[in-house]
Amino acid sequence: MKSLKPLFDKNRQWAETIRQEQPDFFERLSQQQTPEYLWIGCSDSRVPANQIVDMAPGEIFVHRNIANSVVHTDLNCLSVIQYAVEVLDIKHIIVCGHYGCGGVRAAMEDQQHGLIDNWLLHIKDTQRFHTETLAPLDEKQRFDRLCELNVIEQVKNVGHSTIVHGAWAAGKTLHVHGWIYNVANGLLRDLGCGVSSLEELRALEQNTP
Numbered sequence: 001m002k003s004l005k006p007l008f009d010k011n012r013q014w015a016e017t018i019r020q021e022q023p024d025f026f027e028r029l030s031q032q033q034t035p036e037y038l039w040i041g042c043s044d045s046r047v048p049a050n051q052i053v054d055m056a057p058g059e060i061f062v063h064r065n066i067a068n069s070v071v072h073t074d075l076n077c078l079s080v081i082q083y084a085v086e087v088l089d090i091k092h093i094i095v096c097g098h099y100g101c102g103g104v105r106a107a108m109e110d111q112q113h114g115l116i117d118n119w120l121l122h123i124k125d126t127q128r129f130h131t132e133t134l135a136p137l138d139e140k141q142r143f144d145r146l147c148e149l150n151v152i153e154q155v156k157n158v159g160h161s162t163i164v165h166g167a168w169a170a171g172k173t174l175h176v177h178g179w180i181y182n183v184a185n186g187l188l189r190d191l192g193c194g195v196s197s198l199e200e201l202r203a204l205e206q207n208t209p
């Protein structure tokens with residue numbers, strides 16, 4: 001059994017560097033976590049949540065899956081949202097997609113990819129909802145736009161989850177943001193589809209092209 005020693009070496013160096021800068025860092029963190037943000041992002045190795053917003057351990061609560069999907073029957077994702085909102089009292093949920101997303105690209109193709117195709121059907125649905133917007137675009141534009149539209153749809157899905165509905169109904173402050181990351185330059189962009197109430201969610205649904 002190969003032990004992947006280089007990773008353990010890197011881990012020791014990393015922990016030591018942090019300990020030198022902040023001797024009580026890990027001890028303090030072991031007492032509790034108080035992150036202010038829930039990040040729902042893609043599993044893509046080029047889109048690591050903490051690093052691209054330059055945040056330390058403890059600062060961001062993270063859920064990642066292929067193509068940053070929020071599916072209303074996915075107990076994994078829903079449990080993360082519930083824990084973040086109801087236990088950690090997080091006020092900001094960020095759905096972050098990225099250009100060049102392999103999941104979105106696969107959903108645009110007609111090829112078979114196996115089990116993953118079932119997951120990608122949700123993106124195919126998004127593509128179908130926006131047929132008119134996507135049809136006139138060239139292939140590159142269509143891919144970029146579907147990456148963006150996928151984020152906007154997931155913002156709606158987060159907003160319509162029972163957890164977020166419940167939080168808003170109870171008068172809690174809770175913002176859902178939709179961002180996209182450009183793997184080619186390392187920069188994030190706010191897609192301007194954020195919602196902070198059921199009214200804003202309804203307006204987003206009316207206005208999405």
Ligand code: CO
Nearest residue numbers: 042044101102
């Ligand atoms: Co992706």
